Amino acid sequence: xxxxxxxxxxxxxxxxxxxVHYFAMELxxxxxxxxxxxxxTKVPLDMKTKLTSGHLRxxxxxxxxxxxxxxxxxxxxxxDGVGLARTVLATPSVGEELWKVLLLRFAEVADALAYLHSRxxxxxxxxxxxxxxxxxxxxxxxxxxxxxxxxxxxxxxxxGTFVGTLRYASREQALRSLDELTHVSDLYCLGxxxxxxxxxxxxxxxxxxxxxxx
Numbered sequence: 726x727x728x729x730x731x732x733x734x735x736x737x738x739x740x741x742x743x744x745v746h747y748f749a750m751e752l753x754x755x756x757x758x759x760x761x762x763x764x765x766t767k768v769p770l771d772m773k774t775k776l777t778s779g780h781l782r783x784x785x786x787x788x789x790x791x792x793x794x795x796x797x798x799x800x801x802x803x804x805d806g807v808g809l810a811r812t813v814l815a816t817p818s819v820g821e822e823l824w825k826v827l828l829l830r831f832a833e834v835a836d837a838l839a840y841l842h843s844r845x846x847x848x849x850x851x852x853x854x855x856x857x858x859x860x861x862x863x864x865x866x867x868x869x870x871x872x873x874x875x876x877x878x879x880x881x882x883x884x885g886t887f888v889g890t891l892r893y894a895s896r897e898q899a900l901r902s903l904d905e906l907t908h909v910s911d912l913y914c915l916g917x918x919x920x921x922x923x924x925x926x927x928x929x930x931x932x933x934x935x936x937x938x939x
Contacts, residue, residue: 732837734868754860756788758853766925767810776823781862783816830865837867842908845876851914852893893917
C-alpha cells in the first residue's frame, strides 16, 4: 500500500460479505493511463513530439473535469478525447517533454512492481486503466490488487481460470496454471502498456476485456 510504498494504492479494507469478496482502496486524484491514451491518440501526429509536461498536466485536469460531469448531461460515460485533445493543444507549452515525464512515471511503476514481487505478490493485471497519474503528474500509482497472487494463494480467483486482460496478458498468463505464473508476467504486461503509450498503438488489437474465466 502507499503507507508502505508511494506508488502503490492503499487498500483500506478487504473481506467477504454474503459470499462476495471485496476490497476498498483509497481515492487517488488524477487520471488513468487509459484515459490519457484516449486523449493523446486524438492529437495530430505532427504535434505529438512537441508535447510537454504542461500539456500533460492540462490533459489530466481536463480528464478529471470531463469525468465528473453527470452522465445525463453528456449522454455517455466515456471522456471526450477529441475535445480534450483540443484543450491540451491550447495549454501553454512549458516544462520537460511529455514523453520523458511518462518514462519517469513508468520507472516508478517498475519500482512498485519490484516492491510487490519482493514480497511474493504478483499483480496479474497491469494495464493502462490500472495505472494512475496523480493530479499534476507528480507520480504514478499502481491500482487494483483485486486479482493479485500471493505466496499463500490468490485473491478472488478459482484454480484453473484465466485472470487478467487479454490485450496485455503474457503468453504464460493465458496458458499456464497459477502455480507456474511468476513475476515475469507482470513485466510483460508493463512492457505492453509502455509500448501502447509510447507508440500510440496497442501491442495487440483485441478489445481491453477483463476475463474472469476462459
